[in-house]
Amino acid sequence: MKLSLAVVVLYLAAACGPGTPTDYSEQTRDAFLASCAEPLEDALLRIELCQCVFDESQKQIPYDRFAEIEADLLLDPAAQLPADLNEIIAGCVISIADL
Numbered sequence: 001m002k003l004s005l006a007v008v009v010l011y012l013a014a015a016c017g018p019g020t021p022t023d024y025s026e027q028t029r030d031a032f033l034a035s036c037a038e039p040l041e042d043a044l045l046r047i048e049l050c051q052c053v054f055d056e057s058q059k060q061i062p063y064d065r066f067a068e069i070e071a072d073l074l075l076d077p078a079a080q081l082p083a084d085l086n087e088i089i090a091g092c093v094i095s096i097a098d099l
Contacts, residue, residue: 024063036049053088065084
């Protein structure tokens with residue numbers, strides 16, 4: 001899922017930088033939603049998919065794990081996404097598509 005990889009890499013890269021939070025925060029959410037929406041043309045995806053992926057990541061992935069995923073993807077943006085993140089993305093796509 002190339003789109004998913006692009007979304008996640010942008011999400012993780014946007015959350016990195018000075019003042020990076022040590023836990024999910026409004027800053028993390030805002031950075032994710034801004035970077036997630038950028039490459040998506042469809043308004044539904046920008047709003048629903050990005051919000052769903054962030055919400056579910058926050059619920060299912062501890063922030064320390066998020067930081068680990070971020071570091072790995074920043075080192076190798078072409079790396080395969082970890083299973084926990086792929087499951088979240090897939091679940092959101094299925095939910096939004098109402099399958």
